[in-house]
Amino acid sequence: MSATPGTHMKHEIDQQPAIFADLLAAQEQFAEVAAVIAERRPRFALLAARGSSDHAALYAKYLIEVLLQLPVGLTSPSTTTLYGARPDLTDVLLLTVSQSGGSPDLVAVTESGRASGALTVAVTNTTDSPLASAAELSLNIRAGAEQAVAATKTYSATLLALYLLIDAIRGGGAALARTLPDLAATTLADAADPVEEAVQRYRFAGRMVTTGRGYSLATAHETALKLAETSYLSARSYSGADLLHGPVAAIDAETAVLALCSAGLGGESTREVVEAVHQRGADICAIGSAASKTPAAHRIPVPESAEEIAPILEILPAQQLALGLALARGIDPDNPRGLQKVTKTT
Template sequence: MSSTTSRMRAEIGEQPEALRRTIGALLPRVAEIGALAGGTRQVLFIARGSSDNAAVYGRYLVESRAGRLGTLAAPSIATAYRRDLDLSGVLAVAISQSGKTEEIVETLDWAARCGARTVAVTNGAGSPLAEAAEVALVTDAGEELAVPATKTYTTQLAALAVLALGLGADADPADLLRVPDEVGRLIALTEASEQLPAIVEELAEVQGTVVSGRGIAFGTALELALKIKEACYLHAMGLSYADLLHGPIAVVDDRTPALLVAADSGPTLPGTIALARRVRGAGARAYGVGGGTGLAEACSRALPGPALPEWVAPLGLIVPGQLLVEALARRLGADPDVPRGLNKVTQTD
């Protein structure tokens, strides 16, 4: 494995400060979010790519902690089918790293015309998306040069945690303030672990993997699977472990390992541990990310997770996965900064 530091690795290391700036800027706006959301009862998330995986976290967060129904939008209803819906009582939250993806801007405009209140989550201050929203939660990640989103993704999660607090989430804001230092600790802990290079070497010998989590960790599983595909060019299937057990578990074997992600606490942790045992019982390798000692002991190998409450754990949980992907891409001879066929801003219709 080359020792050359990639831009992606440098930006992974910038996340503690990016999170500190973002949380510091957005946490004082909780009351503003609450005022905008007054009278709404449902949250509609509009996103694509990594931002869509952030939206999955947002959905589970507002449903499990704020007691509001959260749904993921199908932008084609607005942009292709051009069908108006009654969105009165809806808070539409559009998420885009650049704020320049035309489909996302158009869908947020459509939501407003249909009666929704609107919020943007973007790293692009002054971007078309920020200008289109009633409230713009602008993250402070700084410029991100590597194509795979790292610090823009985790700061999006921070913005969504603040959004949930504005919607009345049953959660302690002090937990969010702990995140930057914990992410810094986790980067150092992961890189010092003997498990990271060992997992990289073993994954370099396979054609694909299954990545699974559930509940608040599900978005992390989807994001890790996306990163493996886009930076390492391996087949990676991101699934809730409930869906995995309904049939796709058959693809897990001695040539297709499973990556399992979980917070160190919460109602989905026992099921993740049980899945790890089942995977190993079938003769396959199970790699854990997070999940405390319980998941680590059930897995073939494991990377540490953040010492954070479940509701903010995904802000740290993706970080060992980012480090794994960056190292694996270099081990496979790929440039993690510029995956083939991808650009920083993707336009869709």
Template sequence: MTAGSLMAAELAEQPQVLGRLVDRHVADRDQVRAVLPGRRLPGRLAGTVLLARGSSDNVAVYGRYLIELASRRPAGLAAPSVHTRYEADVDYSGYLAVALSQSGATPEVVETAARMRRAGAVVVGITNEAASPLTGVCDLTLLTGAGPERAVPATKTVTAQMLAIAAIAAAYDPDLVTVADLGALPDEASALLADSADLGVDGAPGSGPAGVVAARWANARRLVVTGRGLAYAAALETALKIKESARVHAEGLSSADLLHGPIAALDSRLPVLVVSGGERFAADEAALAARLTAEGVPYAVCGSAPGADLPLPAGVSEVTAPILATIRGQQLALASALLRGLDPDAPAGLSKVTATH
């Protein structure tokens, strides 16, 4: 078995995994709607809190934006240590809690989800494992059904979680997360995979867009990945994948936060990958590109605009674009690892399940 073959194979399964979730979308949406605070229980929705670690935490960032837009109530990320270390007595009456774990076995996610439920929250779990501890502490579990994932860097389970999050948002506002937009996603994912079909074949970095960008930055030891809005989650996840797979210190930053200080550290040796947030952020991204160019900072763009280095389909929905950008980030991480002679399937010092408490 060649280096990266597992990651490449699991990356390639994503159109099928996403297709199954798209087919289930309406049923998942309606299941969530039936348990939302204010429907099953008396009272009003107070807000949504998302609970996760690792790649799932990056998916939670996507959910934080999308669910707040859909519910028009506050949404935020939980701090598990508040419960597992500080043992705070927090009232979650009226809250929806969304607990994400690919394995469903991360101890602090399971424990915190259980505490939130006892404190009044309605808990919806998202996991790939039907018989996991997480399912036992949730009011409802959305299974991603991605199948076994053997490579340490998560790929298909991440994008599947993002699509499950979209079902939760659609329970609040089906006009924001439309069936039509989601229906196009599997074919759009297939198109990304088709233009990099040689990626990971016989351990090669491929000649597609990800291979080209990876070769351009083959000697970089540091990297910034930046995005804003819904795209911020894809930037965070891309940075994590590159760290895990290619041993490059990649930092994910909001493009707004980048301007509040960190941009001063950029130079010709520190490339920047800009994950586009779409039309809403086009002027901001153009201004950032102009500044990077003026200061001699190498950069590449992942987006749907003409000339993007890591292109996404033209006219892609802003709800599904971060899912496709996450796939592009996975491709870049795989290509970067292979160019450096590393095996991304089994990065040194990492395991598939990290048992934090």
């Protein structure tokens, strides 16, 4: 680990615009895998992942259901590893997402799925991993080695890789993503001051709630995870709809709420949720391209983009906030207590 707290995490956050540019230049791998999937014409998609990769898989769930009009489910790996379930997966697309490719249960799910008839695709940052070997096809997210314990560049690169794959399956040419490297650089630069103000505002917060709807729900979940693992905050994430069905009762003036509010249907719906939360006195920080239209005590703007790629930009200031809060609270996010880079679950 670096002697200077947060050095690795900051460096990897700053690398993301270049990583996006590299992924966009690697269209061939997405086109090749997409062609196989399109030829097989799956009737259903399943997604398997853990941790941050599970949030990326949730993003892919929205993409597949909306852009490909396919039903999608999230697997429960323990049904395979603990209970020995072997459902018939004929004509099913099984996408397994893992930056390390080393989780035994995800490898087991992929091997079982392939043996049960699924078309298996691994999305990983480690091309020689057991997961990549277990799957019929694999995609490299090309993020490079990640030194920080908290995933930053591997998470956003996974989001972009999943978008590029799904866009290629529907015959798209990644047109909506072409400007992502420049938009990401602008986001990181423009968010620096608002993020620092948010750090000073929330450095003593005891609990936070993150919320979003649609594509941005993945960002809400990932942001809560980053805050918990780097700053040891009690952070929970909810979809806007779920937040209003019970958990809102626990929100008061002592609660900080981070709301993902980007242009599009999901952001519009989230603003309605924020208005309800605002009435309960919560301290609200709005993050996104529609933050200026949201009732909030603090705002972190993000450049506007197509709604389906907004989560790739939204997560950048959230990562900066997690880093800043950890440092302000005297915590080294490169060496969080009790955490390792690769978690091997069974």
